[in-house]
Amino acid sequence: MSTPHSPAAHGGEEIEIALLAPKFEEHAFPWRQIFGYAASLVLTLGALLLVERHVLAPTALLVVILALAAIQAGLQLGLFMHLRESAGATWHVVTLAIGIGVAIGIVIFSIWIMTFKSGVS
Amino acid sequence: MTVQAHPAQQTQMPLEFRDSHETLGILGFWLFLASDVVLFACLFAVYAVFHGRVAAGPTPLQIFHLGPVLTETVLLLTSSFTCGIGIFMMRRGRTKALMAWLALTMLLGLAFVGMEITEFTTDVATFGTWHQSAFLSSFFTLVGTHGGHVSFGILWAAALLVRLWRQGITQATARRVYTFSLYWHFLDIIWIFLFTVVYLSGKIT
């Protein structure tokens, strides 16, 4: 035994979800990054234009720009943050998904709770 | 310190994933980010509830100027891109290029923070402090928390540059640069939502 045992990480089973199977491939030229950058610029400017031009009713507009933001966030996660990369287990994806769920819940429920629909009529 | 799991993939795996002990740090950092998502969600919830509570202070329409905010957004988006290129270079083992792109990322971050501080000081000079209203309090806190995160990232990047300069790309430094990149892209995502929820929707209606 030349190398000492690391105190950590000696197995456990790794759960693989087919969809989330790790990928590490990289192109010779940073196409992904360039595409991601261009896409986020387009999406940002697009959202800005939509708002400046008031193309939709306020609520619809809000929904659309939120959707654009979500797409952009997905691009960042996928293209820049190498979301699918990991040493086997895909736990960070599961955890992130729960975190996002909790986050959305907090925002939506807080707004709902604080709008006070109460009233003796 | 060699990897036990996935010996088959060992050769294809990027440096930062080769040592299973180092990968614990990557998973840990993802979990921290997931936790930070909830922190920002709470601040967003506060902002969403408070944005109309302007009391006697200014309204969102009065204080938001999309011009400078758009510049900030582009700065941050670009820094996210340069950071991504940095990782790309790291995976190709090019230390100098990595350091250059990382330094560029840091400078763009600095420019972003500088602009934000300028924006804040002008706002305070024109409209008064965050004491004025719940809206101003939540606005400054939400945006400021993000700015604080970015500032911390700049400090982190500086430390990484020193370490890279001394040691080059090793398993340990690669892992650290990689977690830094996760952090930096994450801040970019938060900013996208800040830009949308705070600034853009402030201009709707």
Added chain:
Amino acid sequence: MSHLLAQLFPPSVLRPMELGADASILLGGLGIVLLLTRLRRWGWLWREWITTVDHKKIGIMYLIFAMVGLFRGGLDAVMLRTQLAIPNNTFLGPEHYNEIFTTHGTIMVFFMAMPFIFALFNIAVPLMIGARDVAFPKLNAISFWLFAFAFVLFNMSFVVGGSPNAGWTAYAPLTELRFNPGVGENYYLIALQISGIGTIATGVNFLVTILRMRAKGMTLMKMPLFVWSVLITSSLVIFAFPALTVALALTMLDRLFGTSFFTIAHGGMPMMYVNLFWIWGHPEVYILALPAFGIFSEVVATFSRKRLFGYPAMVGSLIAISLLSYGVWVHHFFTMGAGAAVNAFFGVSTMLIAIPTGVKIFNWIFTMWGGRIRMTVAMLWQLAFIPTFVIGGATGVMLAVVPGDYQFHNSYFLVAHFHNVLIGGVVFGLFSGLYYWWPKMFGYLLSERQGKWAFWFFLIGFWVTFFPQYLLGLKGMTRRIYIYPHGLGWSPLNLISTLGAYAMGIGFVILVYSVVYSWRHREPDLTGDPWDGRTLEWSLPSPAPEYNFAVLPEVTERDAWWEMKQEGRSGKVRAEDIGAIRMPRNTPVPFLLGMSFFVAGIGAVFSWWPIAIAGMLFVIALLVSGWFEEHDHHDIPAEEIRRTEAALGRLEG
């Protein structure tokens, strides 16, 4: 100068009771210092404890703090009950009473229950999953020292500056500066913030540990149930605590930096604080309860000599409880007028939690069915838990019935309910775990005889204290009142309740006596497996060596150690399997980091900004130095491990 003195020593800290406590702390502290000097133990303290990154030692240190917290929180409870024993009592004035119930609640939740569960996480989890340490040993030590210094900071409040007095929930706008001048509330905000950072780090640490460091063959569905409960609890921690961080931070901004979040002027909205607080607060209940459920699951199987009944259902219900717990927080403020739709939604979601909880209760009972139940102290706490928790849970469902809650909210019915579940669920579980794992921590058993005395005093005292409080709630008595008049029919019940609290106090005293007695009359447990245990920690000697496992175990079955024993295998290892082991090295950084946060905290509490900034600069300096740290581990040579194992009689042949 006189202004400074008035800030440091307002009248509230100069009351005889406070001065008496100060004197005893001073004397006690002096005694400890003298003792350590006399025994020349300072170096030992520094090397073996303060700079340690060993999860087993960190667990023991958490435990010590938890016990001190239990003592102070319990003393507070006894004083509160003394004041309420008779109508129109003048033992405590209103300010004093308010401060004491605030510290009672805060300490019991943050500085007793939390460190207690973290103690058991640290002591048991790595051993149970067959790991040599947690994923991030240094971070683990940092979490501990942040907690420890936050503990000291919070407990300083009654010595200098004044105690917080707005209840452990610290609802705005009562915490607003205009209604709550002085620094007392700052202690609450800042101490909880500091320990909260450590708590999130602990959550991340144990999640990674459990997800990535299990022994070979230990799939998720072969993990001991306590490990499952820690996994779920840690995920609750990382998603719930940020809400508390935000609630506390915004209140702090309101008080110290003039923002208008929860103020009643300038468009502030106090209810948003309540909302954020309970977004954290309800999952927090399960952060405390789920580990206790995990302990019970281990204890009940061990002392029934039987496999746990319905393992998959137990795991499923843990997950269900944790997910549901994010969606029920409004039941803490049904009466804030959020509307019928909101209330109905959250009322029903709350009731749903009863389903997985009921599943767990039945599974524990059926684990005992067909077993051979041994009445050890650890098992007694488990047995007391079932009826107690069922009743507490049932009153919880009654509180979830929204129109019923309109009548019960903030009454003594509620007080009785949450003590019923928090003591009956959490504290009983922690005591059970304490007795169960004590031999693993220290290598000897606690006195069973005295443990039973403590148990009966505590249990009977518990019911005598809290059953009358349900009735008091129905009689319209509301929580946090320091005085009540004659003629409302509250007096006899209050008196009985107070007597019960004294009995619980006696139970605690017996427990402490028993710990001291058991230590002085200790007989080393050489087997390492005094309970005929089922999980991997019992395959090790007690206490386990620094590296835990000389050779990492391989797991094939759920109750891994039980299976090994069934197959006639021992915990012994072959000398030739032993290799060098890399272990993390001791470091003073966590301690110094805690101290820097403490300095920054003091600065923030008193708004002495230069000190606060200096403290934060130290924090940053220590963090940055950590980024350059490279030699954070040391290698134990195989020969040394062979010697250690041979001395423990654990080498085969």
Added chain:
Amino acid sequence: MRRHRSRWFRFLLPLTVVAAGLLTAGCGQHYVVLDPAGPVARSELHLIETASVAMGIVILFVLVLFAVTLYRFREKPGSRAPYLPLWHSSRLLEFVLFAVPVLIVIILAVPTVQQTFALDRLPPAKHPLVIDVTSLDYKWLFQYPQQGVATVNYIDVPVGVPVLFELTANSPMNTFWVPQLGGMEYTMPGRVLPLYLQAGKAGVYRGNSANFSGRGFAHMVFHVHAVPEASFVHWLQTVRQGSPAMTMQDYRHLIAVGTAPEQSFSSYPADTFPTATHGFTLQGGMYMEPN
């Protein structure tokens, strides 16, 4: 064996004594929550009773099962109970034990949802008496916007008439609670929350706050005098003729920290309660002392 029994007995004795004590202590008539004096409190009590019965059945069932298990399978020499160390699952049993709680939750959830919505509405075709309630440090201010009078720490209400309380605070939060008339609602600065209650029979009902608001919180007590309509009209006249008018100075005096005796005022300044704000949020709060 004998020693064993005496030990159990030692613990049973104090338990019995305590239980007896509780029963005698419980014989008073002061269970205000269980003694409703109006339709709102009564409907809430009905639900409490339903929940109590359902929960009582659950508790009883679990306790019996628990006791039997414990008695039968405790370790003792010569135990004849079966020992099944590997028995760890039973589909049927687990399904039943899952289904039963589900059923109970459904049984409770349906009336809960119905009642929650029902309590949010006034009974139709009745004109409510409106009382504006402001909690102050540490006293209650009541204003009758339709009648123009105001009181401190007590109110008179006519029997059989629904009362719409509009609740707010000019201090930290409290809750407005008259257990015999119905459940509580928060009083919050910067918001007005509605609460509908009704007295069904004449009497004096104690009301208090359930949310801690500082050093004088224990003294946040008031009384509701439910009287026949004729007496109510008479009382109004007495207050209008015999009591002083509230001035702004009186109001400032009231919002200052301290307790106060019961008082009556024949009129009050208009801007002391946010009228016409019912049901929506007040911008910026209404706390006096502008700064």
